[in-house]
Amino acid sequence: xxxxxxxxxxxxxxxxxxxxxxxxxxxxxxxxxxxxxxxxxxxxxxxxxxxxxxxxxxxxxxxxxxxxxxxxxxxxxxx
Numbered sequence: 001x002x003x004x005x006x007x008x009x010x011x012x013x014x015x016x017x018x019x020x021x022x023x024x025x026x027x028x029x030x031x032x033x034x035x036x037x038x039x040x041x042x043x044x045x046x047x048x049x050x051x052x053x054x055x056x057x058x059x060x061x062x063x064x065x066x067x068x069x070x071x072x073x074x075x076x077x078x079x
Contacts, residue, residue, distance in 0.1 A: 012031055026064055030058050036059065042056035042057040056073075
């Protein structure tokens with residue numbers, strides 16, 4: 001069982017997510033808070049992407065790698 005972890009940006013509890021088999025990830029922890037400042041600001045922070053592209057990033061951690069933090073590419077919710 002994974003320990004409870006929290007997003008350092010919004011303090012929401014991270015949620016368990018099973019990565020697709022082709023990624024090589026097992027279970028990861030993801031901040032699913034659509035109001036998180038990390039997620040909200042991520043759409044404009046990704047360099048070299050088309051302006052009409054809706055990609056953003058969510059804060060995530062990999063429990064299999066000592067809970068190392070990484071940016072999980074995600075569709076950015078419009079509106």
